[in-house]
Amino acid sequence: MINTVAELEPNAIRAPMQGRENGDNIPPLYPVGPLVKMVDESEKEEIGQDNCLKWLDQQPRGSVLFVCLGSGGTLMQKQLTELAWGLERSGHRFLWVARKPYSVADAAFFGTARNKEDDVTSFLPEGFVKRTADVGMVLPEWAPQVKVLSHEAIGGFLSHCGWNSTLESIARGVPMIAWPLYAEQRMNSRMLVEEMGVAVGVSYEKGLVLREEVGQAVRVLMDGEVGEKLRKRASELSKVVAKALAGKGLSHQRIAQLVDSWSKGKVANV
Structure with missing residues (x-):
């Protein structure tokens, strides 16, 4: 059982299925996703949620870039500084979950002990928060990501x-x-850019993404023809996902097939 929809990753799904058809000893695949987190009621008490959602309520539709590099990833100080300058120079609205930098690598997973109350001004460029106060909001450590991505003010996601x-x-x-920072994220990023067509990439392979490139990537995503094309494609895929999860959709069908195979004491071929 894999957390995806066949239409999102046709090549990845097709290859092992062809292997099975050729006699390879590969188990059948059941794309039963996407299993995505819905709104968690326990999040209501989390720090910063009310403020950031109220702030989003005041922004124009599709105008805000959500910036969040995950619950475990951190950037080193040089890269964090370049990201901050790039966001500022882009001229676009942003909601940024800024995590304290890690000092010995480009990216680390749970590299330092952190606190939600960390003062972001201690590791962001001097005056950044004040200069961008009219267009941006910076949160330490955490944001209600599902609610943020569901908000009509969000027009893009730096992920x-x-x-x-x-x-x-x-x-x-x-x-x-x-x-991407580590593990399978680099493979995912290539797929998002080159296969799904829902993302613009940055040249992370060089080791440091400079502020000019950050600003350019933001403008490409949030402005003009390319950004509009990406939004259209993302909208199309969201409908694919909704259809798969609906009653009698492909994900429901795959689960039913798997359960049926268990009830018969065998594994079904899909």
Whole structure:
């Protein structure tokens, strides 16, 4: 059972199925997703939620870039500074979940002990928060991501391309700037840019994404022809996801097939 929809990853789904047809010893695949988190009632008490959602309520439709690199990833100080300058120079509205930098690598997973009360001004460029106060909001550590991505003010998502975040964004029709940090995220980012056509990439391979490139990526996503194309494609895929999850949709059918095969004491071929 895999957390995807066949239409999102046709090549990845097709290859092992062809292997089975050729006699390879590969188990059948059941794309039963996307299993995405819905609104969690426990989030209501989290710090910053009310403020950021109220702030989004005041922004024009589709005008805000949500910037969040996951619950575990951190950037080193140099890269964090370049990201901040790039966001400021882009001239676009943003909601940024800024995590304290890690000092010894480009990206780390739970590299430092952190606190939701960390003062973001201690690691962002001097005066950044004050200069961007009219167009941006910076949150330390956490934001209610599902609610944010569902908000009509959100027009794009700068993401680390973790699979959960990817599915949450696609399910809500939000195009992305793909900024992977580690593990399978780099593969996901290539797929989002080159196969799905819902993201613009950055050249993370160079080791440091400069502020000029950050600003350019934001403008490409949020403005003009390319951004409009990405939004249209993201909207199309969100409908694919909704259809798969609806009653008698493909995901429901796959689960039913799997359960039926269990009841008969065998594994069905899909």
